[in-house]
Amino acid sequence: GEDVEQSLFLSVREGDSSVINCTYTDSSSTYLYWYKQEPGAGLQLLTYIFSNMDMKQDQRLTVLLNKKDKHLSLRIADTQTGDSAIYFCAESPPGGYNKLIFGAGTRLAVHP
């Protein structure tokens, strides 16, 4: 089946690292994504990782993929108040058409 799970809430102190976790069930998904949604806005792609990669780093963002456990994580270094948002994990199962299966989203709250 296709189901993506995330914890719903994470609170961190400004300057600390944030780690948002995600599990998925379709091991044949070719792409895995992290999207950010700010209040009242659409989704913005943060980063994605291809299924044959273990890690991808992009400035303050690090994505780790454990295909064996079907676990994806997003680490945000030096978290800032502007990082407060909802973060969605999504997978793109094979079969084409780039249909995305989303998790429920993790609300990240950054406090001073």
Next chain:
Amino acid sequence: SQTIHQWPATLVQPVGSPLSLECTVEGTSNPNLYWYRQAAGRGLQLLFYSVGIGQISSEVPQNLSASRPQDRQFILSSKKLLLSDSGFYLCAWSFIVNRKGTEAFFGQGTRLTVV
């Protein structure tokens, strides 16, 4: 560069009234188009996708329909709204690459409240 426009931004409609949400994409041709819905406190659910003019695939049975009258225009409709249709509706598009696609680009969303 490509842009996606979605309107209206907010909408309050009575139960039983019709619905029409419109989405247009500029700067690309023959995109894949999608309608997602985000219910309160939940993730996004894919409602419809389209790979070409007049080609609509429905992912879940519901009170809604979609149409693609032009290459870069995607419309979400309902003849009679239900309370359960309330939510945040997002239009998205993506390129087609070897049928696997790439990232999806989202519009700003429409917040629909059915009263």
